Amino acid sequence: MDHGLGTGIRVRSVSKSYGGKRVLDDVSFDIPAGTVTGLLGPNGSGKSTAMRSMLGLTIADAGSTTFDGVPYRDLAQPGRTVGALLDPGAHHPGRSVRDTLASAAILAGVPLERARELTGTLGLATAERRRFGALSLGMKQRVALALALLGRPRHLILDEPMNGLDIETADWLRETLVHHAHTTGGSVLVSTHLLQELQTFADRIVVLSEGAIRYSGDVNELTSGRNATVVAVDPDLMRRALTSRGIPFTTDADGSRFAVGVDPRSLSQICIADAIVIDELAEDRESISDLYRRLTRGQYHVEGDVLDLR
Template sequence: MEATIEVRDLRKRYGATLAVDGLSFVVPPGRVTGFVGPNGSGKSTTMRALLGLDVPDSGSALIGGRPYRSLRHPLNHVGALLDAAAVHPARTARDHLLWLTHSHGLPRRRVDEVIELVGLPSAARRPAGGFSLGMRQRLGIAAALLGDPPVVVFDEPVNGLDPEGIRWIRGFLRSLAAEGRAVLVSSHLMSELEDTADHLLVIGRGRLLADIGVRELLDTASGGWITVRTSRRTEAMTLLAGEGARVAAVDRDTLTVAGLPAERVAATLAAHDVPVRELAAHRASLEEAYMELTRKSTEFTSLTGREA
């Protein structure tokens, strides 16, 4: 089965509320794709439609070219974690996984394999009701991987994890993508996606705002500005403006420069013996880029070049 998620012209309305409005995107294999947007943007509805929990009014949400409800053994095709609390509290972690393997005709050995994979061997025979949120997240990820699926969909997998767990999930998600799987991850923690995702899907009001690589989005948000600190501010401004840069004074010894690469700024000032205490390209964080993008969502402008 092809490791691809494909959403085409998806629409879903709940009464008077239009939750998803003509949403289209593709999640290919081999990369981690972050799925982000403000509360109420349509992320949960989209994932529920993808996993057969909601029926779209129109359009399609396909896994490997097929709707979820047509998959005879879904765990062999897609692993999903939408709610880490969706486990019987009196059932042990191992029994929970054994029940899932039995229901899908999977080999029992997969239970111990995924327990080891997510770091739960010491807790495998404990009732899940006593688990912390982070442990329940690990159990949910173990369940999602029982069928060794080519597609994985995780909603907020970092919730409840301690720093060690967060470091683990970063590497784990990237390893899944490196194995050729399509990995779709919804998260509100932009700092985690910045270190994990290769690509972002940003939605607002049920529409696509951006389908863009993380590096490309950061470069766009950074704006190409360079900060220069020098004791000869006026002279530096004159020299750089003469080279075609846009220069603005921030304080008595700090400038912001746009329109010239950092290497040319440095070379121009060095050629005239202008001392430089700092020369640094402005680098926006993913959180800054995301906030700016979603702030404009009311304009319905998409970075894909189409009206969102």
């Protein structure tokens, strides 16, 4: 496998509606090569739809996702390029753990020794003869993780991968994800609801609320430095100006008020350069908990390091 840095995963202008209801609204974000990115948002925010659309399991109405510049459908060896965990229970209930992993290995062109290696690493050795449908949630999660990691993929898309894992296995997984991203140049996307945990191993955070991106940027930028709050007369113009410069920002529910990851003076210079008319400009400091409360309009209550989804 080529371990050189690629472009990573890029999601561009993805929209999706069901029955006239917009589930994803012009969603764009990056998972740069060599980074772990956390995807956060309350129930119904569009996280699962976004992850499924990235893999072509849900067909978006508009937009695209590429892996090092290539759409998933055009990958020569998808199982060796992208590993995914979306639904740990979505496997044949009557098939044994051993046969489940062996079948996946054969389809992906992976040596059976790799399946045996993951069986031991993830504590599945004592359960390999058991039917998948008879496993506990935690054991199903381990099998799903083994399947995602089977082909030693460059990129990983994992939906709540820590669910049901014991402390030791969860620690191993966090260390594995960080090591993989930082040493091989892979891109890792992890959805989770554990704020403080995410801060310990993620490089970047993407926040989805009501189908729209509310924040996309480095974890450290959430609470560090002086930030600016601005109300733009033309929110779309402001959004384009910030995105083109790679400046992280969040918006409120109606999209007109921006919290921007630069100081007010720098932001005012951007507005002058791009002829952006503003109604208000001020300095802003907020905690990470305050940020999440604001971004999701109170759809969940933050208590300690756990997001209590309502």
